[in-house]
Amino acid sequence: RKKWKRVVGIFRELEEDCETTVGRLRQVVDAMDVEMHAGLASEGGSKLKMLLTFVDRLPTGSEIGAYYALDVGGTNFRVLRVQLGGRRSLILSKNVERQPVPQHLMQSTSEDLFDFIASTLKQFVDEVESGSELSPSKTRELGFTFSFPVKQLSFRSGTLIKWTKGFVIEDLIGKEVVECLQAALDRKSLGMEVTALVNDTVGTLALGHYHDGDTVAAAIFGTGTNACYLERADAIIKCQGLLTSSGSMVVNMEWGSFWTSHLPRTSYDIDLDAESHNPNDQGFEKMISGMYLGEIVRRVILRMSQESDVFGCVSSQLSTPFSLQTPLIASMHEDVSPELKEVARVLKETLEIPEVPLKVRKLVVSVCNVVTRRAARLAAAGIAGILKKIGRDGSGRSRSDTKMRRTVVAIEGSLYTRYTMFREYLQEALYEILGEDVFAHVILKVTEDGSGLGAALIAASHSSYN
Numbered sequence: 001r002k003k004w005k006r007v008v009g010i011f012r013e014l015e016e017d018c019e020t021t022v023g024r025l026r027q028v029v030d031a032m033d034v035e036m037h038a039g040l041a042s043e044g045g046s047k048l049k050m051l052l053t054f055v056d057r058l059p060t061g062s063e064i065g066a067y068y069a070l071d072v073g074g075t076n077f078r079v080l081r082v083q084l085g086g087r088r089s090l091i092l093s094k095n096v097e098r099q100p101v102p103q104h105l106m107q108s109t110s111e112d113l114f115d116f117i118a119s120t121l122k123q124f125v126d127e128v129e130s131g132s133e134l135s136p137s138k139t140r141e142l143g144f145t146f147s148f149p150v151k152q153l154s155f156r157s158g159t160l161i162k163w164t165k166g167f168v169i170e171d172l173i174g175k176e177v178v179e180c181l182q183a184a185l186d187r188k189s190l191g192m193e194v195t196a197l198v199n200d201t202v203g204t205l206a207l208g209h210y211h212d213g214d215t216v217a218a219a220i221f222g223t224g225t226n227a228c229y230l231e232r233a234d235a236i237i238k239c240q241g242l243l244t245s246s247g248s249m250v251v252n253m254e255w256g257s258f259w260t261s262h263l264p265r266t267s268y269d270i271d272l273d274a275e276s277h278n279p280n281d282q283g284f285e286k287m288i289s290g291m292y293l294g295e296i297v298r299r300v301i302l303r304m305s306q307e308s309d310v311f312g313c314v315s316s317q318l319s320t321p322f323s324l325q326t327p328l329i330a331s332m333h334e335d336v337s338p339e340l341k342e343v344a345r346v347l348k349e350t351l352e353i354p355e356v357p358l359k360v361r362k363l364v365v366s367v368c369n370v371v372t373r374r375a376a377r378l379a380a381a382g383i384a385g386i387l388k389k390i391g392r393d394g395s396g397r398s399r400s401d402t403k404m405r406r407t408v409v410a411i412e413g414s415l416y417t418r419y420t421m422f423r424e425y426l427q428e429a430l431y432e433i434l435g436e437d438v439f440a441h442v443i444l445k446v447t448e449d450g451s452g453l454g455a456a457l458i459a460a461s462h463s464s465y466n
């Protein structure tokens, strides 16, 4: 017996446990709103850290001059130089260099990491400035995007709270990250000053706002997931008497660690969490982001193959955590060939599962669909939670009220930009949650390179040299 029935049973159970009816999504939206209030009310008041960024004004498009940015926080790090035109959001020129973070540096010492970064920056500066007439006396200004939870002490300083996304450099936890970077830059005599410390979501928001003044929030769906938004300073109760020139401040939610019992959780999520580097933490992220979706799918297929023989015997690749990466579940999910050739290829080449019948390949696609659909719909609930918190979700106003305002949310991350089904499910769920009228005023706008460019823009808009 092949126990096909057993496999179908496992699938049905998955489907049921991942259910995200619009009713349930609304409960998640409400919980997000409640936790946002709690995180703003007191330090440690919620799993949502709601971190202050000290960014109190966003770029307007009138910034001028040349600025550098360094972006550390994912699989790659980037260095970038941008020349701003000073009117109508004009970017005169942009140089970017992208490099993978060498695996060994992700688990080394902070000095090794920053020295490596500083030497890459030095090379980059030499390249982009060769032949240009830069007055040597002028200090170069650098916006530093560091996309890990940081307790910010000011606009340009902050200490690392914890690592995420596979980085483990113990000695940096609790340290002032800008000081460490600045010291490395000084060791290389770069003539460069770190003038802003930002999270990647804040960079994305800044870039969105540079191009469109109605941009009020930003979300990232890549290796990890996070969001930020513009909050009224007087709503940030945990920081009483907070004075900002604009009366508002960008808040970095760190929503990856959001949790509510309304989230539809499966046994695969529970096991994945228990076996992770950071159990009981980053619960929302573990259901949504690119680092985990492939792994959830692998766990489902593994269980199916353990409890039946429809996948043949259990291969060692299939038993290896993180052997199935999210881009591959995207390519299986989006396989349009009638024979599902791509699915067969991934099963064979990545998971060492030899030829399986078409109906089994179809089932694998359905598993990818369930896992990605849940992720995208929860992501939509997160965005709707922000809109609710800032009163842009259409609730609390009668239909005859003043006109609905245009609301732009800047979005980045390969999961959203390169995984069509994820993007479509997210948009569909947001439509379901908000309803047609409100949804019509909400624009999800993909920005590009915001995590780098945005840091340079923030450095520019807060420059003291202008």
Ligand code: ADP
Residues within 6 Å of the ligand: 073, 074, 075, 076, 221, 222, 223, 224, 289, 290, 291, 325, 326, 327, 328, 330, 331, 412, 413, 414, 415, 418, 419
């Ligand atoms: P970052 O690592 O800085 O978040 P990205 O935004 O490019 O950078 O996100 C990379 C993550 O996005 C990868 O870890 C992967 O999980 C996911 N990803 C990349 N390409 C695809 C794709 N084509 N389909 C689905 N997910 C993808």
